[in-house]
Amino acid sequence: MIGTLNDLVDLVDRHTDEPIDLAGFARSHGTTEYHLRRMFAALAGLPFSEYVRRRRMTLAATDLVSGGTGLLDIAVRYGYSSVEAFGRAFRSVHGASPSDVRTHGGPFTTQAVLRFRLTVEGSRPMDVTITDRPAFVLAGHAAQVPLMYEGVNPHIRQHIASIAPEEHARLKSLNDAEPEGILAITEGSEPDAPEGTPITYLHGVALQDDSATPEDLASISVAAGAWATFRSTGPFPQTLQDTWAATAREWFPSNPWRLRPGPTFVRYLELTESHADAEIWMPVERA
Structure with a gap:
Protein backbone atom coordinates (compact mmCIF):
# COMPACT_ATOMS: atom_id res chain seq x y z
CA MET A 1 0.00 0.00 0.00
CA ILE A 2 2.84 2.45 0.76
CA GLY A 3 4.29 1.92 -2.72
CA THR A 4 0.84 2.36 -4.27
CA LEU A 5 0.31 5.67 -2.48
CA ASN A 6 3.69 6.96 -3.67
CA ASP A 7 2.85 5.92 -7.25
CA LEU A 8 -0.40 7.86 -6.91
CA VAL A 9 1.45 10.97 -5.72
CA ASP A 10 3.76 10.73 -8.74
CA LEU A 11 0.72 10.43 -11.01
CA VAL A 12 -0.65 13.75 -9.73
CA ASP A 13 2.35 15.72 -10.98
CA ARG A 14 2.44 13.85 -14.32
CA HIS A 15 -1.22 14.54 -15.14
CA THR A 16 -2.08 18.11 -14.22
CA ASP A 17 -4.59 18.89 -16.97
CA GLU A 18 -7.19 16.16 -16.45
CA PRO A 19 -9.09 14.42 -13.64
CA ILE A 20 -7.22 11.57 -11.99
CA ASP A 21 -8.86 8.22 -12.77
CA LEU A 22 -8.59 7.02 -9.20
CA ALA A 23 -10.83 3.98 -9.75
CA GLY A 24 -8.74 2.82 -12.73
CA PHE A 25 -5.49 3.46 -10.86
CA ALA A 26 -6.75 1.45 -7.88
CA ARG A 27 -7.73 -1.50 -10.10
CA SER A 28 -4.33 -1.50 -11.81
CA HIS A 29 -2.69 -1.71 -8.38
CA GLY A 30 -4.89 -4.51 -7.05
CA THR A 31 -6.94 -2.46 -4.63
CA THR A 32 -10.15 -0.39 -4.54
CA GLU A 33 -10.82 3.31 -4.80
CA TYR A 34 -12.65 3.22 -1.45
CA HIS A 35 -9.67 1.72 0.40
CA LEU A 36 -7.15 3.93 -1.41
CA ARG A 37 -9.01 7.13 -0.54
CA ARG A 38 -9.40 6.06 3.11
CA MET A 39 -5.70 5.22 3.46
CA PHE A 40 -4.52 8.37 1.68
CA ALA A 41 -6.63 10.63 3.88
CA ALA A 42 -5.70 8.82 7.09
CA LEU A 43 -1.95 8.92 6.40
CA ALA A 44 -1.70 12.30 4.66
CA GLY A 45 -4.13 14.14 6.90
CA LEU A 46 -6.15 15.51 3.99
CA PRO A 47 -8.42 14.06 1.27
CA PHE A 48 -6.85 13.04 -2.03
CA SER A 49 -8.97 15.57 -3.94
CA GLU A 50 -7.72 18.36 -1.69
CA TYR A 51 -4.09 17.30 -2.21
CA VAL A 52 -4.59 17.36 -5.99
CA ARG A 53 -6.10 20.84 -5.81
CA ARG A 54 -3.33 22.21 -3.57
CA ARG A 55 -0.57 20.59 -5.61
CA ARG A 56 -1.89 21.88 -8.93
CA MET A 57 -2.31 25.38 -7.55
CA THR A 58 1.27 25.25 -6.21
CA LEU A 59 2.57 24.42 -9.68
CA ALA A 60 0.28 27.06 -11.20
CA ALA A 61 1.68 29.72 -8.85
CA THR A 62 5.20 28.83 -9.97
CA ASP A 63 4.17 29.24 -13.61
CA LEU A 64 2.60 32.62 -12.86
CA VAL A 65 5.69 33.92 -11.10
CA SER A 66 7.91 32.67 -13.93
CA GLY A 67 5.87 34.74 -16.42
CA GLY A 68 5.66 34.40 -20.18
CA THR A 69 2.52 32.23 -20.25
CA GLY A 70 -1.01 33.52 -20.66
CA LEU A 71 -3.48 33.09 -17.84
CA LEU A 72 -5.86 30.98 -19.93
CA ASP A 73 -3.04 28.68 -20.99
CA ILE A 74 -2.09 28.15 -17.35
CA ALA A 75 -5.72 27.52 -16.41
CA VAL A 76 -6.04 24.84 -19.12
CA ARG A 77 -2.70 23.31 -18.13
CA TYR A 78 -4.12 22.61 -14.67
CA GLY A 79 -7.49 21.28 -15.74
CA TYR A 80 -9.70 24.39 -15.82
CA SER A 81 -11.73 25.43 -18.86
CA SER A 82 -12.01 29.09 -17.89
CA VAL A 83 -9.95 31.78 -16.22
CA GLU A 84 -12.81 32.41 -13.79
CA ALA A 85 -12.94 28.81 -12.51
CA PHE A 86 -9.16 28.71 -12.26
CA GLY A 87 -9.15 32.00 -10.36
CA ARG A 88 -11.65 30.73 -7.77
CA ALA A 89 -9.62 27.57 -7.17
CA PHE A 90 -6.38 29.55 -7.01
CA ARG A 91 -7.75 32.05 -4.50
CA SER A 92 -9.19 29.27 -2.30
CA VAL A 93 -5.69 27.80 -1.90
CA HIS A 94 -3.49 30.91 -1.85
CA GLY A 95 -5.80 33.63 -0.56
CA ALA A 96 -4.72 35.83 -3.48
CA SER A 97 -5.72 36.16 -7.12
CA PRO A 98 -3.55 34.88 -10.00
CA SER A 99 -2.97 38.47 -11.16
CA ASP A 100 -1.76 39.51 -7.68
CA VAL A 101 0.72 36.64 -7.55
CA ARG A 102 1.91 37.36 -11.09
CA THR A 103 2.39 41.05 -10.29
CA HIS A 104 3.89 40.82 -6.81
CA GLY A 105 5.42 37.33 -6.79
CA GLY A 106 3.27 36.20 -3.88
CA PRO A 107 2.41 35.48 -1.25
CA PHE A 108 1.25 31.98 -2.08
CA THR A 109 0.95 28.71 -0.21
CA THR A 110 3.12 25.76 -1.24
CA GLN A 111 1.97 22.15 -1.12
CA ALA A 112 5.09 19.98 -1.13
CA VAL A 113 5.09 16.62 -2.88
CA LEU A 114 3.99 14.00 -0.37
CA ARG A 115 6.10 10.92 0.23
CA PHE A 116 4.78 8.00 2.26
CA ARG A 117 7.06 5.80 4.35
CA LEU A 118 6.33 2.86 6.60
CA THR A 119 7.88 3.40 10.02
CA VAL A 120 7.82 1.36 13.19
CA GLU A 121 6.29 3.40 16.00
CA GLY A 122 6.52 1.96 19.48
CA SER A 123 6.70 -1.66 18.31
CA ARG A 124 3.40 -2.34 20.07
CA PRO A 125 1.29 -5.26 18.85
CA MET A 126 -2.27 -4.48 17.81
CA ASP A 127 -5.01 -6.67 19.28
Missing part, protein backbone atom coordinates in the same frame (compact mmCIF):
# COMPACT_ATOMS: atom_id res chain seq x y z
CA VAL A 128 -7.20 -7.52 16.27
CA THR A 129 -9.76 -10.22 15.51
CA ILE A 130 -11.07 -11.08 12.02
CA THR A 131 -14.55 -12.60 11.85
CA ASP A 132 -17.09 -13.36 9.13
CA ARG A 133 -20.54 -12.09 9.94
CA PRO A 134 -23.85 -12.75 8.20
CA ALA A 135 -25.96 -9.79 7.06
CA PHE A 136 -27.45 -7.83 9.94
CA VAL A 137 -29.19 -4.54 10.68
CA LEU A 138 -28.05 -1.63 12.83
CA ALA A 139 -31.01 0.18 14.42
CA GLY A 140 -31.19 3.10 16.79
CA HIS A 141 -31.58 6.83 17.28
CA ALA A 142 -29.90 8.83 14.50
CA ALA A 143 -28.63 12.38 14.25
CA GLN A 144 -26.72 14.43 11.69
CA VAL A 145 -23.47 15.65 13.22
CA PRO A 146 -20.24 17.22 11.87
CA LEU A 147 -17.32 14.84 11.47
CA MET A 148 -14.54 15.31 14.05
CA TYR A 149 -11.30 13.31 14.17
CA GLU A 150 -9.94 14.52 17.52
CA GLY A 151 -11.45 15.05 20.94
CA VAL A 152 -14.96 14.33 22.17
CA ASN A 153 -17.59 15.31 19.59
CA PRO A 154 -19.97 17.59 21.55
CA HIS A 155 -22.75 17.05 19.00
CA ILE A 156 -22.68 13.30 19.56
CA ARG A 157 -22.54 13.79 23.31
CA GLN A 158 -25.57 16.09 23.13
CA HIS A 159 -27.47 13.58 21.01
CA ILE A 160 -26.82 10.73 23.45
CA ALA A 161 -27.81 12.91 26.42
CA SER A 162 -31.14 13.67 24.73
CA ILE A 163 -32.10 9.97 24.64
CA ALA A 164 -34.26 8.98 27.61
CA PRO A 165 -32.87 6.28 29.96
CA GLU A 166 -35.75 3.93 29.15
CA GLU A 167 -34.77 4.13 25.48
CA HIS A 168 -31.32 2.78 26.27
CA ALA A 169 -32.99 -0.17 27.99
CA ARG A 170 -35.30 -0.71 25.02
CA LEU A 171 -32.41 -0.73 22.60
CA LYS A 172 -30.61 -3.36 24.65
CA SER A 173 -33.76 -5.51 24.68
CA LEU A 174 -33.90 -5.36 20.86
CA ASN A 175 -30.29 -6.48 20.47
CA ASP A 176 -30.45 -10.06 19.10
CA ALA A 177 -27.27 -10.24 17.00
CA GLU A 178 -23.54 -9.87 17.45
CA PRO A 179 -21.96 -7.63 18.56
CA GLU A 180 -23.79 -7.25 21.84
CA GLY A 181 -24.52 -3.97 23.56
CA ILE A 182 -25.00 -0.34 22.59
CA LEU A 183 -22.92 0.68 19.57
CA ALA A 184 -21.60 4.09 18.45
CA ILE A 185 -22.12 3.95 14.68
CA THR A 186 -20.99 6.39 11.97
CA GLU A 187 -22.19 6.16 8.39
CA GLY A 188 -22.84 8.19 5.29
CA SER A 189 -19.62 10.15 4.68
CA GLU A 190 -17.16 9.81 1.82
CA PRO A 191 -14.15 7.62 2.68
CA ASP A 192 -11.86 10.66 2.77
CA ALA A 193 -14.31 13.25 4.09
CA PRO A 194 -12.70 16.28 5.76
CA GLU A 195 -13.57 17.44 9.27
CA GLY A 196 -16.88 19.24 9.46
CA THR A 197 -18.55 17.01 6.85
CA PRO A 198 -22.10 16.07 7.93
CA ILE A 199 -22.35 12.38 8.85
CA THR A 200 -25.01 10.15 10.33
CA TYR A 201 -24.36 9.09 13.90
CA LEU A 202 -26.49 6.19 15.11
CA HIS A 203 -26.75 5.29 18.79
CA GLY A 204 -28.02 1.78 18.37
CA VAL A 205 -27.70 -1.98 18.44
CA ALA A 206 -27.30 -4.93 16.07
CA LEU A 207 -30.36 -6.90 14.96
CA GLN A 208 -30.64 -10.07 12.94
CA ASP A 209 -31.30 -9.44 9.27
CA ASP A 210 -34.88 -10.71 9.50
CA SER A 211 -35.79 -9.01 12.80
CA ALA A 212 -38.45 -6.31 12.76
CA THR A 213 -37.15 -2.78 13.30
CA PRO A 214 -39.48 -0.45 15.25
CA GLU A 215 -40.80 2.34 13.04
CA ASP A 216 -39.49 5.08 15.31
CA LEU A 217 -35.87 3.94 14.89
CA ALA A 218 -33.49 4.59 12.01
CA SER A 219 -31.84 1.53 10.50
CA ILE A 220 -28.83 0.61 8.35
CA SER A 221 -28.69 -2.68 6.46
CA VAL A 222 -25.24 -4.26 6.63
CA ALA A 223 -24.10 -6.80 4.06
CA ALA A 224 -22.51 -10.09 5.02
CA GLY A 225 -18.72 -10.07 5.07
CA ALA A 226 -15.54 -9.95 7.11
CA TRP A 227 -14.93 -7.56 10.00
CA ALA A 228 -11.70 -6.49 11.67
CA THR A 229 -12.18 -5.75 15.35
CA PHE A 230 -9.44 -3.71 17.08
CA ARG A 231 -9.30 -3.66 20.88
CA SER A 232 -8.48 -0.35 22.55
CA THR A 233 -7.98 0.24 26.27
CA GLY A 234 -6.81 3.45 27.90
CA PRO A 235 -7.51 7.15 28.49
CA PHE A 236 -10.62 8.36 26.66
CA PRO A 237 -10.87 9.55 23.93
CA GLN A 238 -7.13 9.75 23.15
CA THR A 239 -6.35 6.02 23.18
CA LEU A 240 -9.39 5.16 21.07
CA GLN A 241 -8.50 7.79 18.46
CA ASP A 242 -4.84 6.72 18.48
CA THR A 243 -5.88 3.12 17.86
CA TRP A 244 -8.16 4.23 15.03
CA ALA A 245 -5.29 6.14 13.40
CA ALA A 246 -2.90 3.23 13.90
CA THR A 247 -5.12 0.93 11.84
CA ALA A 248 -4.26 3.03 8.77
CA ARG A 249 -0.71 3.91 9.74
CA GLU A 250 0.47 0.48 10.90
CA TRP A 251 -1.99 -2.37 10.42
CA PHE A 252 -3.46 -2.07 6.92
CA PRO A 253 -0.12 -1.31 5.17
CA SER A 254 1.40 -4.52 6.57
CA ASN A 255 -1.54 -6.95 6.38
CA PRO A 256 -3.41 -8.50 3.41
CA TRP A 257 -6.71 -6.77 4.15
CA ARG A 258 -8.40 -3.63 2.89
CA LEU A 259 -11.45 -1.64 3.90
CA ARG A 260 -14.74 -2.23 2.10
CA PRO A 261 -17.73 0.13 2.05
CA GLY A 262 -19.94 0.00 5.11
CA PRO A 263 -20.52 1.59 8.49
CA THR A 264 -17.83 1.57 11.15
CA PHE A 265 -18.71 1.50 14.81
CA VAL A 266 -17.36 1.33 18.32
CA ARG A 267 -18.54 -1.12 20.96
CA TYR A 268 -17.83 0.17 24.46
CA LEU A 269 -17.12 -2.61 26.94
CA GLU A 270 -16.46 -0.07 29.71
CA LEU A 271 -16.66 3.72 29.51
CA THR A 272 -16.11 6.52 32.03
CA GLU A 273 -15.36 10.23 31.57
CA SER A 274 -11.64 9.50 31.34
CA HIS A 275 -11.20 5.82 30.41
CA ALA A 276 -12.55 3.42 27.79
CA ASP A 277 -12.26 -0.27 27.06
CA ALA A 278 -13.64 -0.58 23.56
CA GLU A 279 -13.67 -2.40 20.23
CA ILE A 280 -13.45 -0.66 16.85
CA TRP A 281 -15.32 -2.63 14.15
CA MET A 282 -14.34 -2.04 10.51
CA PRO A 283 -15.72 -3.85 7.42
CA VAL A 284 -12.81 -5.46 5.51
CA GLU A 285 -12.03 -7.82 2.65
CA ARG A 286 -8.96 -9.69 1.50
CA ALA A 287 -6.61 -7.46 -0.49
Whole structure:
Protein backbone atom coordinates (compact mmCIF):
# COMPACT_ATOMS: atom_id res chain seq x y z
CA MET A 1 0.00 0.00 0.00
CA ILE A 2 2.84 2.45 0.76
CA GLY A 3 4.29 1.92 -2.72
CA THR A 4 0.84 2.36 -4.27
CA LEU A 5 0.31 5.67 -2.48
CA ASN A 6 3.69 6.96 -3.67
CA ASP A 7 2.85 5.92 -7.25
CA LEU A 8 -0.40 7.86 -6.91
CA VAL A 9 1.45 10.97 -5.72
CA ASP A 10 3.76 10.73 -8.74
CA LEU A 11 0.72 10.43 -11.01
CA VAL A 12 -0.65 13.75 -9.73
CA ASP A 13 2.35 15.72 -10.98
CA ARG A 14 2.44 13.85 -14.32
CA HIS A 15 -1.22 14.54 -15.14
CA THR A 16 -2.08 18.11 -14.22
CA ASP A 17 -4.59 18.89 -16.97
CA GLU A 18 -7.19 16.16 -16.45
CA PRO A 19 -9.09 14.42 -13.64
CA ILE A 20 -7.22 11.57 -11.99
CA ASP A 21 -8.86 8.22 -12.77
CA LEU A 22 -8.59 7.02 -9.20
CA ALA A 23 -10.83 3.98 -9.75
CA GLY A 24 -8.74 2.82 -12.73
CA PHE A 25 -5.49 3.46 -10.86
CA ALA A 26 -6.75 1.45 -7.88
CA ARG A 27 -7.73 -1.50 -10.10
CA SER A 28 -4.33 -1.50 -11.81
CA HIS A 29 -2.69 -1.71 -8.38
CA GLY A 30 -4.89 -4.51 -7.05
CA THR A 31 -6.94 -2.46 -4.63
CA THR A 32 -10.15 -0.39 -4.54
CA GLU A 33 -10.82 3.31 -4.80
CA TYR A 34 -12.65 3.22 -1.45
CA HIS A 35 -9.67 1.72 0.40
CA LEU A 36 -7.15 3.93 -1.41
CA ARG A 37 -9.01 7.13 -0.54
CA ARG A 38 -9.40 6.06 3.11
CA MET A 39 -5.70 5.22 3.46
CA PHE A 40 -4.52 8.37 1.68
CA ALA A 41 -6.63 10.63 3.88
CA ALA A 42 -5.70 8.82 7.09
CA LEU A 43 -1.95 8.92 6.40
CA ALA A 44 -1.70 12.30 4.66
CA GLY A 45 -4.13 14.14 6.90
CA LEU A 46 -6.15 15.51 3.99
CA PRO A 47 -8.42 14.06 1.27
CA PHE A 48 -6.85 13.04 -2.03
CA SER A 49 -8.97 15.57 -3.94
CA GLU A 50 -7.72 18.36 -1.69
CA TYR A 51 -4.09 17.30 -2.21
CA VAL A 52 -4.59 17.36 -5.99
CA ARG A 53 -6.10 20.84 -5.81
CA ARG A 54 -3.33 22.21 -3.57
CA ARG A 55 -0.57 20.59 -5.61
CA ARG A 56 -1.89 21.88 -8.93
CA MET A 57 -2.31 25.38 -7.55
CA THR A 58 1.27 25.25 -6.21
CA LEU A 59 2.57 24.42 -9.68
CA ALA A 60 0.28 27.06 -11.20
CA ALA A 61 1.68 29.72 -8.85
CA THR A 62 5.20 28.83 -9.97
CA ASP A 63 4.17 29.24 -13.61
CA LEU A 64 2.60 32.62 -12.86
CA VAL A 65 5.69 33.92 -11.10
CA SER A 66 7.91 32.67 -13.93
CA GLY A 67 5.87 34.74 -16.42
CA GLY A 68 5.66 34.40 -20.18
CA THR A 69 2.52 32.23 -20.25
CA GLY A 70 -1.01 33.52 -20.66
CA LEU A 71 -3.48 33.09 -17.84
CA LEU A 72 -5.86 30.98 -19.93
CA ASP A 73 -3.04 28.68 -20.99
CA ILE A 74 -2.09 28.15 -17.35
CA ALA A 75 -5.72 27.52 -16.41
CA VAL A 76 -6.04 24.84 -19.12
CA ARG A 77 -2.70 23.31 -18.13
CA TYR A 78 -4.12 22.61 -14.67
CA GLY A 79 -7.49 21.28 -15.74
CA TYR A 80 -9.70 24.39 -15.82
CA SER A 81 -11.73 25.43 -18.86
CA SER A 82 -12.01 29.09 -17.89
CA VAL A 83 -9.95 31.78 -16.22
CA GLU A 84 -12.81 32.41 -13.79
CA ALA A 85 -12.94 28.81 -12.51
CA PHE A 86 -9.16 28.71 -12.26
CA GLY A 87 -9.15 32.00 -10.36
CA ARG A 88 -11.65 30.73 -7.77
CA ALA A 89 -9.62 27.57 -7.17
CA PHE A 90 -6.38 29.55 -7.01
CA ARG A 91 -7.75 32.05 -4.50
CA SER A 92 -9.19 29.27 -2.30
CA VAL A 93 -5.69 27.80 -1.90
CA HIS A 94 -3.49 30.91 -1.85
CA GLY A 95 -5.80 33.63 -0.56
CA ALA A 96 -4.72 35.83 -3.48
CA SER A 97 -5.72 36.16 -7.12
CA PRO A 98 -3.55 34.88 -10.00
CA SER A 99 -2.97 38.47 -11.16
CA ASP A 100 -1.76 39.51 -7.68
CA VAL A 101 0.72 36.64 -7.55
CA ARG A 102 1.91 37.36 -11.09
CA THR A 103 2.39 41.05 -10.29
CA HIS A 104 3.89 40.82 -6.81
CA GLY A 105 5.42 37.33 -6.79
CA GLY A 106 3.27 36.20 -3.88
CA PRO A 107 2.41 35.48 -1.25
CA PHE A 108 1.25 31.98 -2.08
CA THR A 109 0.95 28.71 -0.21
CA THR A 110 3.12 25.76 -1.24
CA GLN A 111 1.97 22.15 -1.12
CA ALA A 112 5.09 19.98 -1.13
CA VAL A 113 5.09 16.62 -2.88
CA LEU A 114 3.99 14.00 -0.37
CA ARG A 115 6.10 10.92 0.23
CA PHE A 116 4.78 8.00 2.26
CA ARG A 117 7.06 5.80 4.35
CA LEU A 118 6.33 2.86 6.60
CA THR A 119 7.88 3.40 10.02
CA VAL A 120 7.82 1.36 13.19
CA GLU A 121 6.29 3.40 16.00
CA GLY A 122 6.52 1.96 19.48
CA SER A 123 6.70 -1.66 18.31
CA ARG A 124 3.40 -2.34 20.07
CA PRO A 125 1.29 -5.26 18.85
CA MET A 126 -2.27 -4.48 17.81
CA ASP A 127 -5.01 -6.67 19.28
CA VAL A 128 -7.20 -7.52 16.27
CA THR A 129 -9.76 -10.22 15.51
CA ILE A 130 -11.07 -11.08 12.02
CA THR A 131 -14.55 -12.60 11.85
CA ASP A 132 -17.09 -13.36 9.13
CA ARG A 133 -20.54 -12.09 9.94
CA PRO A 134 -23.85 -12.75 8.20
CA ALA A 135 -25.96 -9.79 7.06
CA PHE A 136 -27.45 -7.83 9.94
CA VAL A 137 -29.19 -4.54 10.68
CA LEU A 138 -28.05 -1.63 12.83
CA ALA A 139 -31.01 0.18 14.42
CA GLY A 140 -31.19 3.10 16.79
CA HIS A 141 -31.58 6.83 17.28
CA ALA A 142 -29.90 8.83 14.50
CA ALA A 143 -28.63 12.38 14.25
CA GLN A 144 -26.72 14.43 11.69
CA VAL A 145 -23.47 15.65 13.22
CA PRO A 146 -20.24 17.22 11.87
CA LEU A 147 -17.32 14.84 11.47
CA MET A 148 -14.54 15.31 14.05
CA TYR A 149 -11.30 13.31 14.17
CA GLU A 150 -9.94 14.52 17.52
CA GLY A 151 -11.45 15.05 20.94
CA VAL A 152 -14.96 14.33 22.17
CA ASN A 153 -17.59 15.31 19.59
CA PRO A 154 -19.97 17.59 21.55
CA HIS A 155 -22.75 17.05 19.00
CA ILE A 156 -22.68 13.30 19.56
CA ARG A 157 -22.54 13.79 23.31
CA GLN A 158 -25.57 16.09 23.13
CA HIS A 159 -27.47 13.58 21.01
CA ILE A 160 -26.82 10.73 23.45
CA ALA A 161 -27.81 12.91 26.42
CA SER A 162 -31.14 13.67 24.73
CA ILE A 163 -32.10 9.97 24.64
CA ALA A 164 -34.26 8.98 27.61
CA PRO A 165 -32.87 6.28 29.96
CA GLU A 166 -35.75 3.93 29.15
CA GLU A 167 -34.77 4.13 25.48
CA HIS A 168 -31.32 2.78 26.27
CA ALA A 169 -32.99 -0.17 27.99
CA ARG A 170 -35.30 -0.71 25.02
CA LEU A 171 -32.41 -0.73 22.60
CA LYS A 172 -30.61 -3.36 24.65
CA SER A 173 -33.76 -5.51 24.68
CA LEU A 174 -33.90 -5.36 20.86
CA ASN A 175 -30.29 -6.48 20.47
CA ASP A 176 -30.45 -10.06 19.10
CA ALA A 177 -27.27 -10.24 17.00
CA GLU A 178 -23.54 -9.87 17.45
CA PRO A 179 -21.96 -7.63 18.56
CA GLU A 180 -23.79 -7.25 21.84
CA GLY A 181 -24.52 -3.97 23.56
CA ILE A 182 -25.00 -0.34 22.59
CA LEU A 183 -22.92 0.68 19.57
CA ALA A 184 -21.60 4.09 18.45
CA ILE A 185 -22.12 3.95 14.68
CA THR A 186 -20.99 6.39 11.97
CA GLU A 187 -22.19 6.16 8.39
CA GLY A 188 -22.84 8.19 5.29
CA SER A 189 -19.62 10.15 4.68
CA GLU A 190 -17.16 9.81 1.82
CA PRO A 191 -14.15 7.62 2.68
CA ASP A 192 -11.86 10.66 2.77
CA ALA A 193 -14.31 13.25 4.09
CA PRO A 194 -12.70 16.28 5.76
CA GLU A 195 -13.57 17.44 9.27
CA GLY A 196 -16.88 19.24 9.46
CA THR A 197 -18.55 17.01 6.85
CA PRO A 198 -22.10 16.07 7.93
CA ILE A 199 -22.35 12.38 8.85
CA THR A 200 -25.01 10.15 10.33
CA TYR A 201 -24.36 9.09 13.90
CA LEU A 202 -26.49 6.19 15.11
CA HIS A 203 -26.75 5.29 18.79
CA GLY A 204 -28.02 1.78 18.37
CA VAL A 205 -27.70 -1.98 18.44
CA ALA A 206 -27.30 -4.93 16.07
CA LEU A 207 -30.36 -6.90 14.96
CA GLN A 208 -30.64 -10.07 12.94
CA ASP A 209 -31.30 -9.44 9.27
CA ASP A 210 -34.88 -10.71 9.50
CA SER A 211 -35.79 -9.01 12.80
CA ALA A 212 -38.45 -6.31 12.76
CA THR A 213 -37.15 -2.78 13.30
CA PRO A 214 -39.48 -0.45 15.25
CA GLU A 215 -40.80 2.34 13.04
CA ASP A 216 -39.49 5.08 15.31
CA LEU A 217 -35.87 3.94 14.89
CA ALA A 218 -33.49 4.59 12.01
CA SER A 219 -31.84 1.53 10.50
CA ILE A 220 -28.83 0.61 8.35
CA SER A 221 -28.69 -2.68 6.46
CA VAL A 222 -25.24 -4.26 6.63
CA ALA A 223 -24.10 -6.80 4.06
CA ALA A 224 -22.51 -10.09 5.02
CA GLY A 225 -18.72 -10.07 5.07
CA ALA A 226 -15.54 -9.95 7.11
CA TRP A 227 -14.93 -7.56 10.00
CA ALA A 228 -11.70 -6.49 11.67
CA THR A 229 -12.18 -5.75 15.35
CA PHE A 230 -9.44 -3.71 17.08
CA ARG A 231 -9.30 -3.66 20.88
CA SER A 232 -8.48 -0.35 22.55
CA THR A 233 -7.98 0.24 26.27
CA GLY A 234 -6.81 3.45 27.90
CA PRO A 235 -7.51 7.15 28.49
CA PHE A 236 -10.62 8.36 26.66
CA PRO A 237 -10.87 9.55 23.93
CA GLN A 238 -7.13 9.75 23.15
CA THR A 239 -6.35 6.02 23.18
CA LEU A 240 -9.39 5.16 21.07
CA GLN A 241 -8.50 7.79 18.46
CA ASP A 242 -4.84 6.72 18.48
CA THR A 243 -5.88 3.12 17.86
CA TRP A 244 -8.16 4.23 15.03
CA ALA A 245 -5.29 6.14 13.40
CA ALA A 246 -2.90 3.23 13.90
CA THR A 247 -5.12 0.93 11.84
CA ALA A 248 -4.26 3.03 8.77
CA ARG A 249 -0.71 3.91 9.74
CA GLU A 250 0.47 0.48 10.90
CA TRP A 251 -1.99 -2.37 10.42
CA PHE A 252 -3.46 -2.07 6.92
CA PRO A 253 -0.12 -1.31 5.17
CA SER A 254 1.40 -4.52 6.57
CA ASN A 255 -1.54 -6.95 6.38
CA PRO A 256 -3.41 -8.50 3.41
CA TRP A 257 -6.71 -6.77 4.15
CA ARG A 258 -8.40 -3.63 2.89
CA LEU A 259 -11.45 -1.64 3.90
CA ARG A 260 -14.74 -2.23 2.10
CA PRO A 261 -17.73 0.13 2.05
CA GLY A 262 -19.94 0.00 5.11
CA PRO A 263 -20.52 1.59 8.49
CA THR A 264 -17.83 1.57 11.15
CA PHE A 265 -18.71 1.50 14.81
CA VAL A 266 -17.36 1.33 18.32
CA ARG A 267 -18.54 -1.12 20.96
CA TYR A 268 -17.83 0.17 24.46
CA LEU A 269 -17.12 -2.61 26.94
CA GLU A 270 -16.46 -0.07 29.71
CA LEU A 271 -16.66 3.72 29.51
CA THR A 272 -16.11 6.52 32.03
CA GLU A 273 -15.36 10.23 31.57
CA SER A 274 -11.64 9.50 31.34
CA HIS A 275 -11.20 5.82 30.41
CA ALA A 276 -12.55 3.42 27.79
CA ASP A 277 -12.26 -0.27 27.06
CA ALA A 278 -13.64 -0.58 23.56
CA GLU A 279 -13.67 -2.40 20.23
CA ILE A 280 -13.45 -0.66 16.85
CA TRP A 281 -15.32 -2.63 14.15
CA MET A 282 -14.34 -2.04 10.51
CA PRO A 283 -15.72 -3.85 7.42
CA VAL A 284 -12.81 -5.46 5.51
CA GLU A 285 -12.03 -7.82 2.65
CA ARG A 286 -8.96 -9.69 1.50
CA ALA A 287 -6.61 -7.46 -0.49
